[in-house]
Amino acid sequence: MGPADLLFRGYLRGGGGAVLVVMTLVGVFLAYQGYEALRVGGWEFFTTEEWNPDSGRGAFGIAAVLVGTVIIALIALVISVPLALGTALYICEYAPARSKPTLIAVIDLMAAVPSIVYALWGFYFLQWGLAGVARWMHTYLGWIPFLDVPGVDPANPLAGWESTYTSSSLVAGIVVALMVTPIACSVMREVFDQAPQGEREGAYALGATKWGMIRSVVLPFGAGGIIGGSMLGLGRALGETIGVYLVISTVFQIQPHILMNGGSSIPSLIALRYNEATPFGMSALMAAGLVLFLMTLVVNFAASSIIARSRSGAASEA
Secondary structure (H helix, E strand, O other), X not given: OOHHHHHHHHHHHHHHHHHHHHHHHHHHHHHHHHHHHHHHHHHHHHOOOOEOHHHOOOOEOXXXXXXXXXXXXXHHHHHHXXXXXXXXXXXXXXXXXXXXXXHHHHHHHHHHOOHHHHHHHHHHHHHHHOHHHHHHHHHHHOOOHHHOOOOOOOOOOOOOHHHHOOOEHHHHHHHHHHHHHHHHHHHHHHHHOOOOHHHHHHHHHOOOXXXXXXXHHHHHHOHHHHHHHHHHHHHHHHHOOHHHHHHOOXXXXXXXXXXXXXXXXXXXXXXXXXXXXXXXXXXXXXXXXXXXXXXXXXXXXXXXXXXXXXXXXXXXXX
């Protein structure tokens, strides 16, 4: 191995080691800052819905915001993954050659749009435009538990339904989904483009249709890209702050009804209470941040394990 190879290997190892060191320091910092709150709150920190750390033991916890974080992230994932997958397949397999570069540039541009732009769009336009749709869903799909809105009659014109169905977890989830979709789409598209040409031609030679070739060659080859893009989007959704903070009405109780006004998430909690937090309140916020940090680590490690077992990137056998 020559000097250039040794230098390059050392550079790569140094970069990888630096990432691990930084992640470890972030975790240690959050654990150190949040230790006092975790010591006082104990296990009740994970089961209490209320957030009032300055009132004494047992008066603060992340049960409500943790559930809200997961609900919003799942809504974003359910919407963004099919949209990103369909867009990536269209660009790679169906789009005309002339329009493909334009479509790629548009997707990349959407990924570069600041979160505040999506948040303002959701706050001033989407939630009011979606209120009628949410009312329709409540009327005809309210028998599904999470689509019900307790105490509200959608047929009553005086029920103030517009304010009931705004600032909900569904609105926040859609806003986050629009932020996540371009990132997931870009990852999936890059992997689909690398599907072996020999296997594509072999599928056609055996009589496969366009969709048959995609189903038997492109999708199996790109399984890791699909999972990786989805998990990358999930990590972004779990940590999204301004898009949720500006759209949703924060309530410190578990809110499983996604059409109903009110919800919460850990990032929006930190943004909401950071400026007014006392030293102990700041410790409680750091503890909440530590839980979010560990959640994202678990998601990313799980995704890495799945990707390592998938076929994406495998050499063509043709």
